[in-house]
Amino acid sequence: MTIGVRRRMGVEERRQQLIGVALELFSRRSPDEVSIDEIASAAGISRPLVYHYFPGKLSLYEAALQRAAQDLAGRFAEPAEGPLGARLERVMGRFFDFVDEHGPGFSALMRGGPAVGSSTTNALIESVRQAAYEQIVRHLRVAEPPVRLELVVRSWISLAESTALIWLDGRRVPREELQTQLVHGLAALLAVSAAHDEEMAALVHRALGDEPADGPFSALVTRRIPPVS
Numbered sequence: 001m002t003i004g005v006r007r008r009m010g011v012e013e014r015r016q017q018l019i020g021v022a023l024e025l026f027s028r029r030s031p032d033e034v035s036i037d038e039i040a041s042a043a044g045i046s047r048p049l050v051y052h053y054f055p056g057k058l059s060l061y062e063a064a065l066q067r068a069a070q071d072l073a074g075r076f077a078e079p080a081e082g083p084l085g086a087r088l089e090r091v092m093g094r095f096f097d098f099v100d101e102h103g104p105g106f107s108a109l110m111r112g113g114p115a116v117g118s119s120t121t122n123a124l125i126e127s128v129r130q131a132a133y134e135q136i137v138r139h140l141r142v143a144e145p146p147v148r149l150e151l152v153v154r155s156w157i158s159l160a161e162s163t164a165l166i167w168l169d170g171r172r173v174p175r176e177e178l179q180t181q182l183v184h185g186l187a188a189l190l191a192v193s194a195a196h197d198e199e200m201a202a203l204v205h206r207a208l209g210d211e212p213a214d215g216p217f218s219a220l221v222t223r224r225i226p227p228v229s
Helices: 012-027 036-043 047-053 056-072 086-100 103-111 119-139 146-166 173-194 197-205 218-223
Strands: none
Touching: 012 036, 012 047, 012 056, 012 103, 012 173, 036 047, 036 056, 036 103, 056 103, 056 119, 086 103, 086 119, 086 146, 086 173, 086 218, 103 119, 119 146, 146 173, 146 197, 173 197, 173 218
């Protein structure tokens, strides 16, 4: 019989392991509910050894949050090829994949958790929002976005966040429906802004010029609100 020998890890390798373990636990339960003892047990090390690598749960939470933030920001990356509506649907699919996989941690981050209010946490949240904003503007093919476009896109990002949080509270609406609804929401916000500004109108026409007849944006335009009986 072969007896397994626990391999010693280097400092950075152990730190990355602890971050991964913490992120997995924070993904299943609110960070407030996860103790250092649980993290140590899941990592197969002692509680004092966790403190050797991280001064406390807050610093470990922030490190896990940084990894999660990089992951989430990457979900908005999409090749700028093909119809805009289809691209945004894929982006929303990956966004909701993340929310689904990291529900309690995502909720704790946005609603309040152990690191809320810290400069590190606030900076990470804003970095994700900025990455999302830059990606959406890139999809709209705008090099220097006018202020009205910035208002539309940043408002839409906030809408996506709040929609995801409400969805996590019981998942009472099919996520595929919400993904499409958010794509339609961006189109609606763009249309309202375009109705009041010629520059925005030209921008929207350029962005939606190659939308197919059966695409999500076209479906929104052609859909009619049923009459009230």
